[in-house]
Amino acid sequence: MRAHPAGPLHGNISPPSAAGAPPAELGVLDPQVWPRSARRVDGELHLGGRAVTDLAREHGTPLFVLDEDDFRSRAAEFAAAFTGGDVHYASKAFLCGQVARWIAADGLNLDATSGNELAVALAAGFPAGRIALHGNNKSLVELRAAVDAGVGRIVLDSFDEIDRLVPLAAARTAAGADPVAVMIRTTVGIEAHTHEFIATAHEDQKFGFSLATGDALEAARRVVSEPALHLAGLHSHIGSQIFDTAGFEAAAHRVVGLMGAVREATGQVLEELNLGGGFGIAYLPDDDPVGAADVAGRLRAVVAAECAELGLPVPRLAVEPGRAIAGPGTVTLYEIGTIKPVRLGASGSPGTPLVRNYVSVDGGMSDNIRTALYDAAYTCVLANRSSDAPPALCRVVGKHCESGDILVRDLWLPSDVQPGDLLAVAATGAYCWSMASNYNYLLKPPVVAVRDGVATEIVRRQTLSDVFALDAVLADRPAPSPAIDQPAPEHPAGATS
Numbered sequence: 001m002r003a004h005p006a007g008p009l010h011g012n013i014s015p016p017s018a019a020g021a022p023p024a025e026l027g028v029l030d031p032q033v034w035p036r037s038a039r040r041v042d043g044e045l046h047l048g049g050r051a052v053t054d055l056a057r058e059h060g061t062p063l064f065v066l067d068e069d070d071f072r073s074r075a076a077e078f079a080a081a082f083t084g085g086d087v088h089y090a091s092k093a094f095l096c097g098q099v100a101r102w103i104a105a106d107g108l109n110l111d112a113t114s115g116n117e118l119a120v121a122l123a124a125g126f127p128a129g130r131i132a133l134h135g136n137n138k139s140l141v142e143l144r145a146a147v148d149a150g151v152g153r154i155v156l157d158s159f160d161e162i163d164r165l166v167p168l169a170a171a172r173t174a175a176g177a178d179p180v181a182v183m184i185r186t187t188v189g190i191e192a193h194t195h196e197f198i199a200t201a202h203e204d205q206k207f208g209f210s211l212a213t214g215d216a217l218e219a220a221r222r223v224v225s226e227p228a229l230h231l232a233g234l235h236s237h238i239g240s241q242i243f244d245t246a247g248f249e250a251a252a253h254r255v256v257g258l259m260g261a262v263r264e265a266t267g268q269v270l271e272e273l274n275l276g277g278g279f280g281i282a283y284l285p286d287d288d289p290v291g292a293a294d295v296a297g298r299l300r301a302v303v304a305a306e307c308a309e310l311g312l313p314v315p316r317l318a319v320e321p322g323r324a325i326a327g328p329g330t331v332t333l334y335e336i337g338t339i340k341p342v343r344l345g346a347s348g349s350p351g352t353p354l355v356r357n358y359v360s361v362d363g364g365m366s367d368n369i370r371t372a373l374y375d376a377a378y379t380c381v382l383a384n385r386s387s388d389a390p391p392a393l394c395r396v397v398g399k400h401c402e403s404g405d406i407l408v409r410d411l412w413l414p415s416d417v418q419p420g421d422l423l424a425v426a427a428t429g430a431y432c433w434s435m436a437s438n439y440n441y442l443l444k445p446p447v448v449a450v451r452d453g454v455a456t457e458i459v460r461r462q463t464l465s466d467v468f469a470l471d472a473v474l475a476d477r478p479a480p481s482p483a484i485d486q487p488a489p490e491h492p493a494g495a496t497s
């Protein structure tokens with residue numbers, strides 16, 4: 001153990017310059033970052049035609065507000081861009097019964113990554129034939145549930161899984177059913193990051209069959225030799241939050257090469273190629289994502305060119321966007337509880353100490369773990385009003401017992417923000433609610449869908465009774481109900497003064 005005087009050695013310190021220069025105007029809603037229906041009306045943020053102060057009063061905070069038209073129009077844009085192919089919504093980004101119904105109604109397929117995601121989709125009435133089951137450690141129970149339900153694709157990830165699946169599939173075909181359609185997830189040795197991709201010599205991670213070691217080809221051979229399985233095609237997923245298509249193009253080159261090798265080894269021409277998800281979104285105004293139509297055009301072109309080179313018929317193309325559909329249309333509303341100015345060591349202009357305001361809100365890493373987990377960058381605005389006050393350097397933090405409990409690391413907010421104000425954090429639709437925890441026994445926030453002035457709670461707030469019910473000692477004790485509908489009189493939600 002090493003101790004040091006608190007200060008710049010500490011991991012959470014980032015230079016004040018990380019916030020950049022204050023923008024000319026605070027609180028502007030960049031259309032790349034904010035839901036398509038976001039507007040300011042008399043200074044106040046409106047989403048789906050609803051004022052955030054009304055939403056906060058009716059549903060409490062923290063609150064996920066999902067712009068239904070934004071979510072569904074992005075789904076529709078992917079579906080249209082990949083006409084003739086398949087778009088699988090990667091439901092791990094955000095899934096609930098209503099989302100499963102939208103995705104079903106809008107004609108997309110759905111990826112489940114666990115038996116329980118599968119169960120949620122099926123319980124919502126999602127057609128099993130349009131579901132693909134993923135996962136690097138699918139249990140026998142999960143595989144059986146998938147086979148029994150008749151899911152459209154099982155994406156194989158290991159030899160153990162093939163061993164586990166074959167008897168289940170054989171029992172089905174013996175009863176007269178068609179062979180179980182599977183894909184082989186290949187690890188192509190391309191790892192894409194936000195702005196670049198790297199090819200790794202050995203794929204040191206848990207997913208898929210390695211192309212480089214020959215495992216992927218061996219898996220294809222095994223599947224082709226099993227009469228109870230049908231090898232529908234190959235799958236590759238290279239990463240997340242990717243802004244250019246170069247990584248996908250490099251992956252497509254390698255997977256199409258493998259399709260050629262499979263034809264040579266087994267005589268089988270594969271009809272489907274799934275290039276996975278990972279299409280980036282704008283979390284910050286400077287982010288520059290590629291639109292669905294552009295992605296589709298480039299992927300189609302590269303797959304066609306690679307196939308022509310090998311004399312292969314062009315396969316049906318599939319993709320699996322999660323974040324790009326669910327991410328941009330949702331914001332999280334929080335109420336500010338405390339504001340603590342902290343003097344930073346360095347000083348700004350001579351004589352003026354530099355201050356960072358720690359703005360604490362009523363949620364945090366339990367409803368958005370991504371900043372702590374991946375150092376993700378978010379932006380937020382003062383939502384219940386606009387302000388002409390000069391900018392103040394701020395850090396938006398949660399109420400958890402971790403100094404890494406940060407929502408927005410560095411940003412400028414009006415210097416008159418105060419307890420009771422509402423903050424809206426943008427682009428929280430993917431991997432926030434779905435990764436939520438009960439750390440510090442905070443409760444999972446509700447999700448409210450807004451559209452044309454109507455707000456519908458599609459997931460209700462977890463209650464302390466829900467949590468007590470799991471506890472052997474507390475199960476039959478009455479839980480005090482935190483009265484979210486009765487804000488403390490000194491800080492009514494969204495109060496202005």
Ligand SMILES: *Cc1c(COP(=O)(O)O)cnc(C)c1O
Binds near residue numbers: 240320324
């Ligand atoms: C997570 C995942 C996706 C979705 O990734 P996004 O970055 O949300 O688009 C797609 N396919 C697979 C196999 C995944 O694991």
